[in-house]
Amino acid sequence: MVEYRIDRRSGVATYVQIVQQTKQALRLGLLEPGDKLPTAREVVEATAINPNTVLKAYRELEREGLVEPRPGAGTFVRRSLSHPEAAADSPLRTALAAWMSRAREAGLEREDITALIAAAVDESFSNSGPRPGPSREDTA
Incomplete structure (x- = not known):
């Protein structure tokens, strides 16, 4: 819960x-x-x-x-928003956790990491066209 x-x-x-x-x-x-x-x-x-x-x-x-x-x-x-790629044991989540550890070891604070991730997400979604890989419609 x-x-x-x-x-x-x-x-x-x-x-x-x-x-x-x-x-x-x-x-x-x-x-x-x-x-x-x-x-x-x-x-x-x-x-x-x-x-x-x-x-x-x-x-x-x-x-x-x-x-x-x-x-x-x-x-x-009623419905989920989850993706298998976001699961706790997924390779993407493991890679992100490793990156977070490196960022903290480099001295970044929570706010620094949050700002960096938000900037990267904004950049990724504003500079690209459609997402690579299958769409939700293709996987539904």
Whole structure:
């Protein structure tokens, strides 16, 4: 089950943080179709946020087709965002972990690494046409 961590100093709306963290869990395969999200009450107890904030986040996830409420049962994952290449044991993830270790050994802090990765991602997606390899439609 996902455990939400709310950063009140981030400047990001609380409901957006819940949406982002849920999508992250879906991308990494931590949540899969059929899994139940924590109830609004459980999230409120763990994070001390307003229940309406949790419900707003869950409605946004529902609007995007990622979760579905089941009256009396809870909110369940409808579809995944994960890719096998992002799994914890994938070669890409292993290579990234090794790169992160080298970056930390070189003295880079979390913010430095985050900025470097964000710049590389932006550069990669702005300078290239279609992604190499099969599209999602080809693999679906």
